[in-house]
Amino acid sequence: MLTIYGVYRSRATRTLWLAGELGLDFKHVPVIQARRLSDPTSAEAPVNTLTPSYLSINPMGTIPCIDDDGMVLYESMAINLYLARKHGTSLAPSDLVEDAQMMQWSFFAATELETNALKISSTVAEGLANSDAGQAVMDVAARMLRRPFKVLEQHLSGNDYLVGNRFSVADINVAEVVRYAQAHAGLFDANPSVKAWLDRCQSRPAFKAMWDARSTEAA
Numbered sequence: 466m467l468t469i470y471g472v473y474r475s476r477a478t479r480t481l482w483l484a485g486e487l488g489l490d491f492k493h494v495p496v497i498q499a500r501r502l503s504d505p506t507s508a509e510a511p512v513n514t515l516t517p518s519y520l521s522i523n524p525m526g527t528i529p530c531i532d533d534d535g536m537v538l539y540e541s542m543a544i545n546l547y548l549a550r551k552h553g554t555s556l557a558p559s560d561l562v563e564d565a566q567m568m569q570w571s572f573f574a575a576t577e578l579e580t581n582a583l584k585i586s587s588t589v590a591e592g593l594a595n596s597d598a599g600q601a602v603m604d605v606a607a608r609m610l611r612r613p614f615k616v617l618e619q620h621l622s623g624n625d626y627l628v629g630n631r632f633s634v635a636d637i638n639v640a641e642v643v644r645y646a647q648a649h650a651g652l653f654d655a656n657p658s659v660k661a662w663l664d665r666c667q668s669r670p671a672f673k674a675m676w677d678a679r680s681t682e683a684a
């Protein structure tokens with residue numbers, strides 16, 4: 466049995482979206498970020514990233530995490546690459562080269578995009594997007610993203626998807642990070658192929674199902 470830990474309003478979306486694409490049967494345990502609770506250590510608090518029983522599963526206290534028949538794994542990109550490979554289908558790499566390319570794009574998202582993309586989404590989430598200070602933070606983050614977005618743009622101007630000209634786990638891993646920057650219209654206007662690719666990824670039924678579930682979860 467596969468268990469996926471982590472609320473929808475977290476990086477768990479990557480794994481929940483992939484599980485939908487693969488049609489996996491799984492148990493969802495909506496562990497919430499401790500920072501979103503006023504007293505995460507109280508006895509009444511919902512299971513969160515500081516709850517001892519959760520820390521005994523994932524000592525990092527992060528979400529997502531999975532337990533796949535006793536095999537526990539954290540780090541969202543590793544989880545997704547594992548699940549894709551385990552269940553095969555066109556979402557998984559078909560050979561060693563594609564495997565390397567899917568890892569390349571996943572590491573690229575985690576190391577070259579995520580920090581600055583998150584600055585954009587958290588500025589919006591904090592309601593600061595229309596303030597001068599918020600705009601300045603978003604513009605600096607967008608400037609830092611210019612180069613990796615240009616690399617993505619060059620690749621996607623000649624390819625509909627990141628690897629093997631088909632939708633794969635690499636697209637999920639990168640699209641869910643690029644989404645954090647989506648509120649910065651200028652970044653996407655300057656990179657129309659990235660915008661078109663993100664639209665393609667987000668128009669998939671499994672993304673929409675994940676997004677609907679996320680939208681119904683308490684903010």
Ligand SMILES: N[C@@H](CCC(=O)N[C@@H](CS)C(=O)NCC(=O)O)C(=O)O
Pocket residue numbers: 474475476477497498499500501514515526527528529539540541542
């Ligand atoms: N690199 C990790 C990062 C995981 C992470 O930091 N997740 C956040 C939620 S999106 C978290 O668990 N934060 C803990 C907390 O806020 O208490 C991954 O990709 O899985």
